[in-house]
Structure formats: C-alpha cells, structure tokens
Amino acid sequence: AKEAGRGQYRFFDQSLNLNKDVEEFHLEQAFAAALKNREFVLHYQPQVCLNTMRVTGYETLVRWQHPEFGLVYPDRFIPVAEKTGFVIPMGLEVIRLACAQLVQWRLDQVPVKTLAVNVSPIQLGRSEFCEQVRALVDEHCLEPGQLELEITETAILNDQAMANLHCLKEAGIRLSLDDFGTGYSGLAHLEAVPVDKLKIDRSLIASICNSHDDSPVVSSTIILAKRMKLQVVAEGVETPEQLVHLKVAGCDVAQGYHLGRPMPAGDVPEFIRNFHRLQESA
Numbered sequence: 001a002k003e004a005g006r007g008q009y010r011f012f013d014q015s016l017n018l019n020k021d022v023e024e025f026h027l028e029q030a031f032a033a034a035l036k037n038r039e040f041v042l043h044y045q046p047q048v049c050l051n052t053m054r055v056t057g058y059e060t061l062v063r064w065q066h067p068e069f070g071l072v073y074p075d076r077f078i079p080v081a082e083k084t085g086f087v088i089p090m091g092l093e094v095i096r097l098a099c100a101q102l103v104q105w106r107l108d109q110v111p112v113k114t115l116a117v118n119v120s121p122i123q124l125g126r127s128e129f130c131e132q133v134r135a136l137v138d139e140h141c142l143e144p145g146q147l148e149l150e151i152t153e154t155a156i157l158n159d160q161a162m163a164n165l166h167c168l169k170e171a172g173i174r175l176s177l178d179d180f181g182t183g184y185s186g187l188a189h190l191e192a193v194p195v196d197k198l199k200i201d202r203s204l205i206a207s208i209c210n211s212h213d214d215s216p217v218v219s220s221t222i223i224l225a226k227r228m229k230l231q232v233v234a235e236g237v238e239t240p241e242q243l244v245h246l247k248v249a250g251c252d253v254a255q256g257y258h259l260g261r262p263m264p265a266g267d268v269p270e271f272i273r274n275f276h277r278l279q280e281s282a
C-alpha cells in the first residue's frame with residue numbers, strides 16, 4: 001500500500017511538476033489500457049423534483065477504478081484526457097455505459113428513466129459527435145429524451161459545437177448548461193444556445209448561507225431561467241436551509257450531498273425506495 005501510495009503521488013500529483021511530459025506520456029498509455037480493461041465506471045447522483053420530492057433522474061459521474069490506486073476522481077484525469085484527446089473515446093464509452101445502464105434498469109424495473117451525462121468541449125467540437133450519440137440511443141432502443149447531455153459555457157464558443165448542439169436537439173436529446181454562473185462568457189451566449197435546462201453552479205448555491213439569508217444572485221438566476229422557459233436545477237445543495245430557499249424561490253430540481261451523494265449503480269434501487277419512504281412519512 002505504501003508503494004502504491006508513492007506511485008499515486010508520482011502519477012497524479014501535477015503540482016510537483018517535475019516532468020510533466022513524462023507523466024502525461026505514462027497517463028496516455030494507462031488510459032488506453034484502462035479503456036480496454038473497462039476500468040472506467042459510472043457513479044450516479046440523484047436529482048430531486050422540488051415540487052413532488054421524488055427522484056426525477058440521475059447525473060452520471062465517471063470514475064477510474066484503477067487496479068493499484070483505487071477510485072480516481074474525474075478532476076484528476078479529465079484535464080489530461082482533454083489535452084491528449086483521450087477524452088473523445090473515453091467520453092463515448094461513458095455515454096455507452098449510461099445507455100446500457102438505462103436498459104438494465106428498465107429490465108429490472110428500477111424507476112430511473114433519464115440519465116444526464118457530462119460532455120467535454122473537446123467531444124462537442126468533433127463533427128461526428130452528434131451522429132455517434134444518436135447511434136448509441138438507437139442501438140439501445142432508448143427514447144432520445146431519456147438522455148441528457150451536460151455542457152459548459154466554454155463549449156459553445158465554437159461553430160462545430162453549435163452545429164452539434166442543434167443536431168442533438170433536433171434528434172430529441174436533452175441539453176443542459178452545467179456550472180452556470182462560473183463562466184466568463186456570462187449572459188451573452190445564453191439566448192443562442194438550444195438548451196432545455198440550466199444548472200446553477202454549487203459556488204452560487206453555497207452563497208445561500210442560513211435561514212435568514214437568501215441569495216439574490218440565485219433567486220434572480222431562477223427568474224431568468226423561467227423567463228427563458230428553461231428548467232432550473234440547483235447543484236451542490238448541502239443543507240436543509242438551502243433546500244427551503246430554493247423551493248421558495250421556485251427552483252425546479254435540486255442535486256447535492258444533502259439529498260444524496262454519487263453512488264454505484266447497485267445502490268440506486270435501495271436509495272430510491274428509502275428516499276421515497278422517508279418523504280412519504282415526512
């Protein structure tokens with residue numbers, strides 16, 4: 001374990017910055033093997049409708065189940081995967097895994113009908129992306145509306161990305177703007193992007209501090225979303241006070257540790273049962 005710990009430090013700690021090129025070269029090789037060995041796994045975080053307090057869907061979050069280093073979180077490898085281009089095959093594999101999970105849950109009668117998947121700007125910039133996603137939806141006999149793609153503002157500053165977004169939207173796949181409120185492009189592009197949903201970044205939700213203190217930025221963002229006929233999701237909800245404020249402000253959906261942490265697929269059925277039982281008895 002001591003050895004693995006040292007290895008992990010050398011492998012993943014970029015702040016050391018001893019030899020970044022060597023590190024990235026090793027990572028690239030490790031990525032290819034990881035894809036082949038199916039080491040990328042998805043965890044699922046519930047999204048709750050604030051009107052009914054029922055689980056309405058899940059966001060998929062990729063993890064690298066590394067044979068030596070254990071569970072590696074996306075912030076550790078997505079940036080390098082974007083730099084090397086590996087995020088393209090990996091991202092497609094993530095969408096494939098999400099589609100397969102929806103099929104499995106349908107067979108097992110687990111009430112999860114929609115999954116949201118994060119998409120990198122690098123993927124969205126590829127001309128073949130929309131067709132690949134449509135093919136995966138068709139191959140799994142899913143309704144296109146069962147799949148939602150989460151994109152960020154940085155992704156939309158590019159013509160190919162915009163073409164993909166329109167193609168996906170036309171195919172019936174749902175689109176949501178992730179991390180809203182953190183980008184620097186601000187409101188200028190919002191009207192041009194064909195999204196269905198807006199996810200308020202958790203840094204803004206964190207500004208809802210206590211029972212007396214509503215955040216004017218959050219409540220105005222909710223009003224803005226409504227005016228634009230977008231569904232609005234709050235991410236990073238960590239306290240019951242935040243949840244109450246979001247309900248009062250008219251937010252549609254909430255996601256965060258207070259409602260449920262990301263979990264492996266196997267934990268999802270029991271989580272939903274318990275969550276709904278708890279709400280009914282409340």
Ligand code: C2E
Nearest residue numbers: 061062073074075094118119120236237238256257258262
């Ligand atoms: P994101 O899409 O904004 O995902 C939300 C992140 O916030 C997740 O971290 C989640 O575990 C965390 N989170 C959820 N609720 C709370 C909360 O109440 N408090 C706090 N402090 N954190 C919360 P995670 O899983 O480490 O993912 C980080 C980022 O990695 C994601 O941010 C997303 O941008 C990226 N990512 C994840 N999966 C994929 C993927 O399959 N493809 C791509 N391209 N990026 C991915």
Ligand code: MG
Nearest residue numbers: 059118150178
């Ligand atoms: Mg996301």
Ligand code: MG
Nearest residue numbers: 178179199235
């Ligand atoms: Mg987010």
Ligand code: MG
Nearest residue numbers: 178179201202
């Ligand atoms: Mg984020």
